[in-house]
Amino acid sequence: MGDLFGVTVNPIQPYQATKTYVCPGCEGTIEPGTFHLVVIPDEAIDMRRHWHHGCWHKELRRTYGAQASRR
Ligand SMILES: [Zn+2]
Known part of the structure; x- marks a missing residue:
C-alpha cells in the first residue's frame, strides 16, 4: 500500500539511516x-x-484527512 495519493512511502530502518536529514x-x-x-x-x-x-x-491527516478516513 505504498502508492496512495500518488506517492511511494518507504520505511528506512535504523541501520539504513546513515545520514542526517531535515x-x-x-x-x-x-x-x-x-x-x-x-x-x-x-x-x-x-x-x-x-x-x-x-x-x-x-x-x-492534515492534507488528506477526509479522503484517508474514508478509505
Ligand atoms: Zn519531523
Whole structure:
C-alpha cells in the first residue's frame, strides 16, 4: 500500500539511516540511526523527502484527512 495519493512511502530502518536529514514536517533533523520514512512523489522521483514517521502521519491527516478516513 505504498502508492496512495500518488506517492511511494518507504520505511528506512535504523541501520539504513546513515545520514542526517531535515524533516519537512517539523523542520527538525532526523539523526542517523533513526527509523523514518522516505516519501517519493510518483511524478517527481528526484523530489524524495525524508520524514519523521509521526510528522508524515500528521501531514497525511492534515492534507488528506477526509479522503484517508474514508478509505
Ligand atoms: Zn519531523
